Amino acid sequence: xxxxxxxxxxxxxxxxxxxxxxxxxxxxxxxxxxxxxxxxxxxxxxxxxxxxxxxxxxxxxxxxxxxxxxxxxxxxxxxxxxxxxxxxxxxxxxxxxxxxxxxxxxxxxxxxxxxxxxxxxxxxxxxxxxxxxxxxxxxxxxxxxxxxxxxxxxxxxxxxxxxxxxxxxxxxxxxxxxx
Amino acid sequence: xxxxxxxxxxxxxxxxxxxxxxxxxxxxxxxxxxxxxxxxxxxxxxxxxxxxxxxxxxxxxxxxxxxxxxxxxxxxxxxxxxxxxxxxxxxxxxxxxxxxxxxxxxxxxxxxxxxxxxxxxxxxxxxxxxxxxxxxxxxxxxxxxxxxxxxxxxxxxxxxxxxxxxxxxxxxxxxxxxx
Numbered sequence: 001x002x003x004x005x006x007x008x009x010x011x012x013x014x015x016x017x018x019x020x021x022x023x024x025x026x027x028x029x030x031x032x033x034x035x036x037x038x039x040x041x042x043x044x045x046x047x048x049x050x051x052x053x054x055x056x057x058x059x060x061x062x063x064x065x066x067x068x069x070x071x072x073x074x075x076x077x078x079x080x081x082x083x084x085x086x087x088x089x090x091x092x093x094x095x096x097x098x099x100x101x102x103x104x105x106x107x108x109x110x111x112x113x114x115x116x117x118x119x120x121x122x123x124x125x126x127x128x129x130x131x132x133x134x135x136x137x138x139x140x141x142x143x144x145x146x147x148x149x150x151x152x153x154x155x156x157x158x159x160x161x162x163x164x165x166x167x168x169x170x171x172x173x174x175x176x177x178x179x
Numbered sequence: 180x181x182x183x184x185x186x187x188x189x190x191x192x193x194x195x196x197x198x199x200x201x202x203x204x205x206x207x208x209x210x211x212x213x214x215x216x217x218x219x220x221x222x223x224x225x226x227x228x229x230x231x232x233x234x235x236x237x238x239x240x241x242x243x244x245x246x247x248x249x250x251x252x253x254x255x256x257x258x259x260x261x262x263x264x265x266x267x268x269x270x271x272x273x274x275x276x277x278x279x280x281x282x283x284x285x286x287x288x289x290x291x292x293x294x295x296x297x298x299x300x301x302x303x304x305x306x307x308x309x310x311x312x313x314x315x316x317x318x319x320x321x322x323x324x325x326x327x328x329x330x331x332x333x334x335x336x337x338x339x340x341x342x343x344x345x346x347x348x349x350x351x352x353x354x355x356x357x358x
Contacts, residue, residue: 022201024273024312054269054316054337059238061269061337083262090233090240094203133203137233158233158240158337 006043010035014049014065021095021154023063025051038073039175045115048072052162060162064091064155066098066148071115074101074122074145074170080163086140089159093130097149100128103142112147121171130155143170185222186214193228193244200274200333202242204230217252218354224294227251231341239341243270243334245277245327250294253280253301253324253349259342265319268338272309276328279307282321291326300350309334322349 011033018025025033034050037043049065066072077087091100099112104126111129114122124143128136138144146155190212197204204212213229216222228244245251256266270279278291283305290308293301303322307315317323325334 022273026312029312053271053314056267056269056316058267058339059269059337061240061271061335088235088237090235090238092232092240094201133205133208135232137235156240158238160237 007035007037010043010047010049010067013067014051017065017095017152017154018051018063023154029053038169038171040073040118040171040173042115044070046071046073046118050157055162057161060157060159062157062159062162063094064153064157066096066146066153066155068150068152069112069148070152071112071147072145073115073118073174074124074143075167075174076141076143078141078166078168080166084160087160087162088137088140089157090135090137091130091146092135092156092158093132094154094156095132096151096153098130098146098153098155099149100130100136100138100144100146102126102128102138102144114145118171121169123170186216189214189222189226189228189246192246193230196244196274196331196333197230197242202333208232217348217350219252219297219350219352221294223249225250225252225297229336234341236340239336239338241336241338241341242273243332243336245275245325245332245334247329247331248291248327249331250291250326251324252294252297252353253303253322254346254353255320255322257320257345257347259345263339266339266341267316267319268336269314269316270309270325271314271335271337272311273333273335274311275330275332277309277325277332277334278328279309279315279317279323279325281305281307281317281323293324297350300348302349 037047053061106125107127216226232240258265285304286306
């Protein structure tokens with residue numbers, strides 16, 4: 001019951017944050033805002049809110065919303081066929097700040113810390129800090145995770161086709177459930 | 180010389196419109212805003228301003244900016260190979276109003292009128308009106324043109340890879356020149 005209230009609160013906060021930065025959503029879209037705690041049951045620490053504008057067999061566009069210091073857990077988008085090397089995605093920060101971690105030289109003093117109790121499931125620490133107007137493209141099949149700064153964040157995601165079910169998370173407890 | 184001043188004005192207006200609706204651009208991006216009159220020499224009637232955020236071999240994302248009643252002339256994105264049926268694009272209105280015309284049953288009283296003198300180069304009149312938060316996906320190889328309403332418009336374009344040089348315009352005078 002508590003979790004259900006928390007999801008509904010997260011949905012309302014998401015819509016408010018998007019509206020505050022000038023994103024216009026239809027009523028139908030507001031009803032489709034997704035909230036996921038990835039099955040970990042601690043939404044404010046680990047999870048994500050999002051609205052998918054379009055997802056075709058060629059491209060996808062979403063806005064991702066993170067609450068302050070909320071973390072999207074480490075995962076990668078694996079190859080799906082001989083002609084599909086896996087999802088490629090571009091994150092463009094629109095509000096707040098995002099600390100994005102990918103494979104590569106680890107930061108000496110990372111500005112984000114993995115959620116307490118889940119440290120073992122975070123293995124890449126090459127840091128990219130994204131402020132509004134800044135963007136970064138993550139190659140297919142590359143481990144990554146990200147955390148919002150202290151104000152939360154709104155990130156536009158432009159990508160190839162999205163197929164959440166094929167995502168591979170480092171944390172074996174994670175189930176990427178529909179809302 | 181007049182045209183060059185007009186392009187610079189269009190660029191400044193574009194940046195201002197984007198900023199007014201909360202789009203944050205880096206200085207590098209501001210310098211990359213494209214202004215094109217499609218070679219017709221009447222930018223305020225026929226043309227387009229745009230900023231490309233990302234264009235990979237899989238997907239593309241842009242913001243298109245139209246001045247009041249400015250028209251992007253009729254064109255289609257043809258098949259490029261056996262595995263590429265042509266560019267597919269989703270227009271999402273973020274500000275103002277856009278009248279989009281595609282192949283199909285023509286509107287009895289279209290809300291946009293093709294630019295004077297170029298009427299012969301506009302052949303499709305199935306009307307889709309897009310207000311903020313509304314979107315429409317144009318299939319590959321489909322003739323389309325669009326015109327902003329009286330306040331101008333900002334439209335996010337999510338699409339497969341963009342290759343402007345392959346676009347086929349109905350108006351044989353059009354050259355899609357880089358800025």
